[in-house]
Amino acid sequence: MLYVVGIGPGNEDYFTKEAENALNSTDLIVCYTGYKKYVERFDKEIYVSGMTKELERVEYALNEAENKDVALVSNGDATIYGLASLAYELNEKNLHNVTIKVLSGLTSASVCSSILGAPLNHDFAVVSLSNLLTPLETILKRINCAVESDMVLAIYNPLGKKRKEPFLKTVEIISNYSKDRNIDYIVGIVKNAGRNDSEYKITTINNLVNNLDEFMQYIDMSTTLVIGNSNTKIIDGMMITPRGYMSKYE
Structure with a gap:
């Protein structure tokens, strides 16, 4: 399962209950380097990559999600200038057949x-x-x-x-x-x-x-x-x- 999680602006007060539950239960968190500081408190394995590495980051998350529960983190809302659409595109193009669940966040x-x-x-x-x-x-x-x-x-x-x-x-x-x-x-x-x-x-x-x-x-x-x-x-x-x-x- 791949959870595409919007975490809002970053402060804990703006995490939804749904996002908290997902990040507490997944095996791996994948995110942009700059967002790592917002998810370290969940004490999970974290994979990061930098700006312009979105394709590689989402592909890595999909590969890992074939065998475990993975949270792909976006700042704000994952469906508003976030990575949700790319996750669906790559899942279809590269035949991952991963189940995707998008969790809304505050934009x-x-x-x-x-x-x-x-x-x-x-x-x-x-x-x-x-x-x-x-x-x-x-x-x-x-x-x-x-x-x-x-x-x-x-x-x-x-x-x-x-x-x-x-x-x-x-x-x-x-x-x-x-x-x-x-x-x-x-x-x-x-x-x-x-x-x-x-x-x-x-x-x-x-x-x-x-x-x-x-x-x-x-x-x-x-x-x-x-x-x-x-x-x-x-x-x-x-x-x-x-x-x-x-x-x-x-």
């Missing part, structure tokens, strides 16, 4: 929404700015469509040390809509969501653009951005997107 967008207030309380889209697996033109098309449709937008992997173009072009798209619609979109910025060193800022797209260098020093790959829609507002210092109850039932 960054949900955790960040609670930290910021309630910005995802209406329709929203989640887009990763990492163009390692997705062409930049596709990413920017999706960003454009989300902002055009006035959805709240959660942005993963916004800015790497050497990967700045996707972020800069995304900011440009949002800023252009801001000018055309005369809306200073509210922007939530959360670093290390759900971890001990979690922190956040709430600003606007105009302020971000006007202080771009400062914000680019702050934002990194452990940051999630939440861009509000035309109705998002600040209430008691928190970022809130109304669902519409007040206007519907008053």
Whole structure:
């Protein structure tokens, strides 16, 4: 049996009961090197590999799962930019015939929404700015469509040390809509969501653009951005997107 386990942001408080049970009962844990520190407490054999080794890591987990119970760990939710889909693909392609069970976990967008207030309380889209697996033109098309449709937008992997173009072009798209619609979109910025060193800022797209260098020093790959829609507002210092109850039932 292969359990594909989402462990949330990493802190124990965010592990689901289902994930805890699976990691306590499996024979082997397979994960990215950076996640090892979050699963060492289960006192299991752990196999790790680094960034860009996803194919090798999942294939190893499937091979081992033919004879034992294995937990393949993803940060956040294993089905949201995680390894669940790859596990199914390789299981079929390489004829492993392993039974796969996916265990849900808290993704960054949900955790960040609670930290910021309630910005995802209406329709929203989640887009990763990492163009390692997705062409930049596709990413920017999706960003454009989300902002055009006035959805709240959660942005993963916004800015790497050497990967700045996707972020800069995304900011440009949002800023252009801001000018055309005369809306200073509210922007939530959360670093290390759900971890001990979690922190956040709430600003606007105009302020971000006007202080771009400062914000680019702050934002990194452990940051999630939440861009509000035309109705998002600040209430008691928190970022809130109304669902519409007040206007519907008053």
